Amino acid sequence: MRKDDGEILEISGFLGTTTNNVAEYAGLLEALATAKSEGATEVEIVSDSLLLVQQMLGTYRVKHPNLVPLFRRAKSMSLHFPKFKISHTLRVGNKDADRLANAALDRPGRTPNDRWIERHRVDS
Numbered sequence: 001m002r003k004d005d006g007e008i009l010e011i012s013g014f015l016g017t018t019t020n021n022v023a024e025y026a027g028l029l030e031a032l033a034t035a036k037s038e039g040a041t042e043v044e045i046v047s048d049s050l051l052l053v054q055q056m057l058g059t060y061r062v063k064h065p066n067l068v069p070l071f072r073r074a075k076s077m078s079l080h081f082p083k084f085k086i087s088h089t090l091r092v093g094n095k096d097a098d099r100l101a102n103a104a105l106d107r108p109g110r111t112p113n114d115r116w117i118e119r120h121r122v123d124s
Contacts, residue, residue, distance in 0.1 A: 024049040025070035028056075032077040042083040053088040 035043050054060040062071040078084045
């Protein structure tokens with residue numbers, strides 16, 4: 001998450017055994033919760049999950065029963081932000097997400113539902 005003041009929050013966590021689609025929604029929900037707690041009024045989500053993006057945009061229906069409650073929660077949380085945008089990128093354009101996912105998998109002593117936030121600034 002990149003804040004207006006240049007601070008970057010990297011959020012990662014360990015979910016245990018689950019599907020990619022559930023993990024994508026978990027990431028979206030965590031990003032929205034963190035944005036809200038940080039006082040954001042504008043959120044732009046860029047995801048390499050075409051399914052998640054198209055479901056959030058209303059282009060695809062949410063059919064799988066495991067995803068319905070996650071979708072409803074994400075949709076409800078997105079309404080908190082006066083400006084909410086979500087778009088798709090190819091996986092190659094989302095290397096930070098892969099790096100954070102691998103870090104969560106490699107983290108020693110992890111247990112399901114652990115999460116970590118690291119804050120840093122990027123020099124311009």
